[in-house]
Amino acid sequence: MSKKFTPSKMLLEKISEHYPTPYHLYSEKEIIDRVCGLNRAFSWNSGYREYYAVKACPTPGVIRIMQRLGCGVDCASLCELMLAEKMGFKGDEIMFSSNETPSGEFKYAKRLGAIINLDDLTMIDYIVKECGLPEKICLRFNPGGEFKIGNMIMGNPGDAKFGMTREQIFESAKKCMTLGVKEFGLHAFLASNTTDSSYYPGLARVLMELARDLTCELHCKIFMINLSGGIGIPYLPNESEADINEIGSGVCEAYNELLVKNGIDGVRICTELGRYMTGSAGCLITKAIHEKHTYKEYIGVDACCADLMRPAMYGAYHHITVAGKENEPTVHQYDIVGSLCENNDKFAIDRMLPKIEIGDYLIIHDTGAHGHSMGYNYNGRLRSAEILLKTDGSFELIRRAETPEDYFATLDICPEFK
Numbered sequence: 001m002s003k004k005f006t007p008s009k010m011l012l013e014k015i016s017e018h019y020p021t022p023y024h025l026y027s028e029k030e031i032i033d034r035v036c037g038l039n040r041a042f043s044w045n046s047g048y049r050e051y052y053a054v055k056a057c058p059t060p061g062v063i064r065i066m067q068r069l070g071c072g073v074d075c076a077s078l079c080e081l082m083l084a085e086k087m088g089f090k091g092d093e094i095m096f097s098s099n100e101t102p103s104g105e106f107k108y109a110k111r112l113g114a115i116i117n118l119d120d121l122t123m124i125d126y127i128v129k130e131c132g133l134p135e136k137i138c139l140r141f142n143p144g145g146e147f148k149i150g151n152m153i154m155g156n157p158g159d160a161k162f163g164m165t166r167e168q169i170f171e172s173a174k175k176c177m178t179l180g181v182k183e184f185g186l187h188a189f190l191a192s193n194t195t196d197s198s199y200y201p202g203l204a205r206v207l208m209e210l211a212r213d214l215t216c217e218l219h220c221k222i223f224m225i226n227l228s229g230g231i232g233i234p235y236l237p238n239e240s241e242a243d244i245n246e247i248g249s250g251v252c253e254a255y256n257e258l259l260v261k262n263g264i265d266g267v268r269i270c271t272e273l274g275r276y277m278t279g280s281a282g283c284l285i286t287k288a289i290h291e292k293h294t295y296k297e298y299i300g301v302d303a304c305c306a307d308l309m310r311p312a313m314y315g316a317y318h319h320i321t322v323a324g325k326e327n328e329p330t331v332h333q334y335d336i337v338g339s340l341c342e343n344n345d346k347f348a349i350d351r352m353l354p355k356i357e358i359g360d361y362l363i364i365h366d367t368g369a370h371g372h373s374m375g376y377n378y379n380g381r382l383r384s385a386e387i388l389l390k391t392d393g394s395f396e397l398i399r400r401a402e403t404p405e406d407y408f409a410t411l412d413i414c415p416e417f418k
Ligand SMILES: *Cc1c(COP(=O)(O)O)cnc(C)c1O
Pocket: 053, 055, 056, 074, 097, 189, 192, 193, 228, 229, 230, 231, 272, 273, 274, 275, 276, 369
């Protein structure tokens, strides 16, 4: 089965007249479709907002598409906050979901009016000392153990460094109220990359029961339930998409049952999706530049791990299409490899593909989230450009490729690199 976003060979040839491979190519249309579908699925909640997880693709040309459609941003570091500020996000359009937060970052977030998501009880005194608590704050919950829906294990929150226990949530809420906090959000992230439509509704139940208990026992005012990220995309060609309408109505059902029935209403539902928003909307375009026949058949490409870490880091599968050979039989078994002096610099191992010729464009799919952004400079490799394919068919450079000058920029303290 072919991937939805598969740029044609003709388009890639046209782009190559302007920009050399490798580069990440993003589809504006795919991103718009995602935002619209998500907003529709949660339209029953008037305060609903998606806060795009900036770390997934911190590229203004990509984030702008979502910004225009009403999305906010979810940031976790100073530079991500600075990016949000430069792009004109302000106040409650920004979530600050950090952990082990360095000093100065809460102050910066508070100055922007961002909604701060507290990862731990000890952060309260830390924030008080740094800048004082805001009137609205979000608390990150970790229920511990295994997160099960029915008898299916969806995640292992007990092993995760994030969030607070139930007791700590109650203690934090009490303490915050004595220090002037008036309203609370609740947040949890319990499973990653799941296309199962019971995840968000199950997570919503956990958070809404907590909201109900905090309201009853401490008279907290809850303004937000933040379901964070975690909805996955089908990386494998035979996997199916998450059913966003079913997810939206499942959360709605939980909302009515656990909040409305208990006299709680007007609570905003929020999400901080990264992968789901842009993952499938991007691909890495690279060219076959070498072939090698030893104990295996290798195709060497001009991209490497520096452009896409996921296969090396997690053994993640990324589907590959050879441009112009979409309908040819996949009768050759290849390892598709980059140039790093690391044996895990492989985009695919034992992959069945059509016969590849030097100069063929390889489309490595689903790189629009946690792709370019995870890149690094190992082996003196430079990170690639990013290009946006617009709805009118034109394309635009939205981040240039790194140059040797960028690589040497932090050595300007040495006379020979000045
Ligand atoms: C990484 C992250 C997200 C986004 O996760 P995805 O799997 O890309 O949806 C959302 N919220 C927080 C706090 C995160 O750390």
